[in-house]
């Protein structure tokens with residue numbers, strides 16, 4: 372399954388200017404991204420019981436998690452993947468971002484293991500079929516923690532994504548559980564091989 376070229380073209384420079392930079396319309400801030408990065412990093416290191424070394428960020432956009440993560444852990448190895456040719460042309464080389472989609476992760480020559488996998492503000496844009504294919508690829512690479520931010524039809528949201536495709540929280544919980552992810556709260560999941568590390572009252576599956 373491939374992403375159509377137009378799905379990447381939608382996320383052009385004006386998209387990122389609008390939602391990330393223009394003070395009148397932006398919904399993101401570097402402080403907010405830093406808080407999420409700190410959360411994901413702390414949960415990963417808590418369960419791994421060591422500093423994280425490798426991060427895969429899928430649907431990473433301009434790779435704006437990287438400066439936040441590097442400020443906490445300067446030596447981490449970051450790999451981003453995004454479907455936006457604008458983002459990859461502009462930031463790909465400096466931030467190690469590859470052009471690709473959730474549907475094509477197996478074709479990108481990614482490593483087999485990552486301490487932290489990040490999918491922030493992106494999974495709910497995907498058609499269900501692509502979400503499932505992407506989760507297959509991520510589950511066996513998630514040797515630590517995955518930050519899988521998913522919004523549901525029950526959440527109230529601002530943005531330009533197709534809300535009619537959203538599913539219920541119960542649906543997404545089942546889907547993630549079926550892929551072996553164990554919820555430990557606040558969009559953080561232990562990968563399948565880590566799931567047993569969660570005490571009864573930590574895990575929510």
Ligand SMILES: C[S@@+](CC[C@H](N)C(=O)[O-])C[C@H]1O[C@@H](n2cnc3c(N)ncnc32)[C@H](O)[C@@H]1O
Nearest residue numbers: 382430431432453454455471472473491492493
């Ligand atoms: C709202 S931005 C989020 C960017 C970044 N993760 C963040 O937290 O700021 C959504 C991103 O998802 C990417 N995207 C959309 N569909 C995708 C797909 N099928 N595969 C990979 N990336 C996709 C877009 O190019 C865009 O960069």
